[in-house]
Amino acid sequence: MQIKILNSAKDIINEDLEGKNVVVIDVLRATSVMITAIKNGAKSIFPFENIDDTKQACSLNNNGLLAGERKGLKIDGFDFGNSPLDFVKEKISGKNIFMTTSNGTRAIQNAQGYDNLYIASYLNLSAVANILLKDRKDTVILCAGTDDEFSLDDALCAGMIVNKISKQIxxxxxDATLSLQILADLSDNIKDTLKNSKHYSYLKSIGYENDLEYCIQxxxxxxxxxxKDGIIKNIK
Structure with a gap:
């Protein structure tokens, strides 16, 4: 089984994904939101790259909610921003969520031609590692990154998934993937590893410290x- 970690949303555009699994990671915070929303009863999530397409699709659905951010902040007129703590059962159970974010939803849109695409973060990393072990297909782990640059929060999570798989098979x-696997093995405390990283520090500076504490669990x-086919649902 071959595993390759990519650093940012743009890096997958020219990648050959035929016959492979893809895992998209945007720990802070899009994929953490997606996992939380599905866990709390959201019917489906529809990811979009741009704001206008998101609004248009939601307007055609009588059971839809708008969720999204730019520069970490809630988009004007949207029901939700990108804080996973806001996606509670009372607000989203049975609803369709139309979502656009700076990096995570764009990463999903950029991936084409794969066999399966899974959504991961620290919140479900063992579950994702286990399904990849079951499939045994070559896998590309796509870190959404931040503004098309490497982001340590995503990369560490990717390394942890690789580390779990490598202990079984x-x-x-x-070398880039191996280096992140080694980093993951040496990171006993996620917060200590990430506390000085760029995106972690930025979200803390704009008031999302509670989100950070949640997302690194x-x-x-x-x-x-x-x-699949433009829609995110729970695989189980």
Whole structure:
């Protein structure tokens, strides 16, 4: 089984994904939101790259809610921003969520030609590792990154997934992927590893410290959001 980690949303555009699984990670905070929303009863999530397409699609659905951010902040007129703590059962159970974010939804849109696409974060990393072990297909882990640049929060999560898989089976990986696997093995405390990183520090500076504490929790649910034909649902 070969595993490759990509650093940002743009890096997958020219990647050959035929016969492969893809895992998209945007820990802070899009994929953490998706996992939380599905866990709390959202019917479906529809990811979009731009704001106008999101609004248009939601306007055609009588059971839809708008969710999204730019620069970490809620988009004017939307029902939700990008805080997973806002996606509680009372507000979203049975609803369709139309979502656009700066990096995570764009990463999903950029992936084409794969066999399966799974959504991951620290919240469900063991569940995702286990389904990849079950499939045993070559896998590309796409870190959404921040504004098309490497982001440590996503990369560490990707390394943790690779680390879990490599403890069960022999994998093939390039040096960049191996380096993140080693980093994951040495990171006993996620917060200590991320506390000075760019995106973590930015979200803290604009008041989302509670989101950060939530998003760095490991394995608090078994939900595996699965993207197919423009829709994200729970695989189980």
């Amino acid at each position: 022999k994998i093939k990986a390039d 490991k394995d608090i649910c078994e939900v595996i959001p699965f993207y």
